[in-house]
Amino acid sequence: MFRNASSTDLPAIITLLADDPIGATREVASKEMDQAYLEAFAAIEADPNQLLAVAVDDDGKVIGCLQLSFIPGLSRKGMWRGQIESVRIAASHRGGGLGAAMIEWAVEQAKEKGCGLVQLTSDKRRPDAIRFYERQGFVASHEGLKLDLS
Template identity: 65%
Template sequence: MSEPVFRRATAADLPAIVALLADDVLGAAREQPGHPAYDAAFAAIGADANQLLAVAEEEARIVGCLQISFVPGLSRLGMWRGQIESVRVAASHRGAGLGRRMFDWAIEQCRARGCGLVQLTTDKARPDARRFYEALGFVASHEGMKLKL
């Protein structure tokens, strides 16, 4: 395998990104590849300077994706945070270090934007993901909560 290239996603990448999101137990039940709502979401992300939807590309194939939201805040002396979500690695590339390289790249993007903290959430049904994030140095310091609307 060649070295992956990390870059901002383009509209042409959208079908591959949605396919990655749908390619796991949780995503298979909630994603709908081909649904037009993804086009609107992609446009909104692209129009927001504080959003970065990124892909890992290897040999002209999308093999990973993630989204970084750059979040301003008042606490901690007005510190910016990088919120990383929608992390996926193609099944064919799992266990080979791509996820770690993606996070190294994403954390550097947060640092370059002046973030003082990088945070993420992970579904409690993903214990392997939690172990991976902990191996990267993330600490489960808070309890996240969501309200489905």
């Protein structure tokens, strides 16, 4: 089952984001929640063009997450885009189709919002993730660049 994340889900979400070699260098999963995460969650929750979602098991435990941003644009005749980010599935639930179902759910959310396309990026150091997204129908049609401002 997929649902909007609540603030009580934050520790589980941060743990998921930190649960790989790349995420472990960027995230701080500790008992005491970093204020930056709380502020980011509040901003996401207040923005109608943001959707932070979690996948939960039958017991209500968070086992997956993603963020979907709805982006208005002038190009392509004013088309809206859905931007998927921060996709994670708990290691204990990988390989069972949850990730594919979660992406399919996110694409449906974007369609319902009126988006004409869904886009995402994946770190080049995550070749398995890139293959996964290609299996979901995503095409590497553009070259992505980032500028770190930290």
